[in-house]
Amino acid sequence: MKANLSVENVTVAFGGLKALNNVSIAFPGGQITGLIGPNGSGKSTMINTISGQLTPSAGSVRLGAQEINGLRSDQIAVMGLARTYQIPRVPPQLTVQEVISVPFSYVRRKSHLAPGIGDERSIAEFCGLSPVVMRRCGDLSITDLRRLEIARALACGPDVLLLDEVMAGLSHEDAHAVIEIVRRIHAAGVTVVIVEHVMSIIANLCDRVVVLNQGELLADGKPKDVLSAPSVREAYLGKGFKL
Numbered sequence: 390m391k392a393n394l395s396v397e398n399v400t401v402a403f404g405g406l407k408a409l410n411n412v413s414i415a416f417p418g419g420q421i422t423g424l425i426g427p428n429g430s431g432k433s434t435m436i437n438t439i440s441g442q443l444t445p446s447a448g449s450v451r452l453g454a455q456e457i458n459g460l461r462s463d464q465i466a467v468m469g470l471a472r473t474y475q476i477p478r479v480p481p482q483l484t485v486q487e488v489i490s491v492p493f494s495y496v497r498r499k500s501h502l503a504p505g506i507g508d509e510r511s512i513a514e515f516c517g518l519s520p521v522v523m524r525r526c527g528d529l530s531i532t533d534l535r536r537l538e539i540a541r542a543l544a545c546g547p548d549v550l551l552l553d554e555v556m557a558g559l560s561h562e563d564a565h566a567v568i569e570i571v572r573r574i575h576a577a578g579v580t581v582v583i584v585e586h587v588m589s590i591i592a593n594l595c596d597r598v599v600v601l602n603q604g605e606l607l608a609d610g611k612p613k614d615v616l617s618a619p620s621v622r623e624a625y626l627g628k629g630f631k632l
């Protein structure tokens with residue numbers, strides 16, 4: 390059974406600002422869902438809330454049948470949900486292999502990936518990091534840092550993976566390589582939620598797209614329907630938007 394994730398009537402307030410206002414979204418197991426919207430619409434707040442960095446002031450977050458809001462990120466990781474960060478933060482003196490090894494010690498879940506992809510080296514290889522596996526993180530390119538974010542999350546053996554702008558700042562070619570990694574993760578049975586600003590990536594990769602605007606749910610559906618919806622064009626994509 391592939392893991393379902395849902396948020397119900399979630400509100401997150403920073404002082405007087407409601408970064409999320411009574412948002413409900415179901416992320417069915419086995420899908421790749423794109424989470425899109427203008428800057429400041431609440432996407433990262435949603436990812437931070439689901440993964441336990443933020444506690445909602447109202448509403449609930451469920452992973453399968455279990456309520457996870459209020460739990461710490463490490464507890465949520467053990468339950469099968471891992472995430473990447475928009476801005477990779479890794480200790481510059483540690484090697485790629487050392488960074489990937491940390492979640493193994495703490496989380497200890499069995500990976501969905503094919504048999505044989507389960508230790509630091511095989512996860513590094515899966516993510517295209519073999520050539521730099523012994524390199525210190527402070528010497529990595531942005532592409533390798535983004536790959537390492539994915540590798541570190543995969544080392545948690547997640548049922549659900551949240552990807553926060555993992556292709557930002559990459560060349561077309563490097564982004565394409567990362568897209569292929571995401572497809573392979575999904576094909577292995579992992580439920581994926583991806584925040585991304587490049588709509589061609591969303592249209593090609595996602596089964597479904599959810600749009601946030603000013604902390605509220607604006608649209609939810611198949612990519613071609615959502616990306617052509619007048620309300621989404623007006624709030625986010627622009628009237629002249631073409632894929």
Ligand SMILES: Nc1ncnc2c1ncn2[C@@H]1O[C@H](COP(=O)(O)OP(=O)(O)OP(=O)(O)O)[C@@H](O)[C@H]1O
Binds near residue numbers: 403406427428434435
């Ligand atoms: N820690 C915080 N303290 C105060 N306000 C915050 C905090 N985090 C986010 N916000 C505000 O909440 C709103 C939603 O921000 P969020 O980062 O979730 O948007 P986003 O859709 O991820 O934007 P972007 O596409 O620029 O990453 C914004 O108005 C932002 O300024």
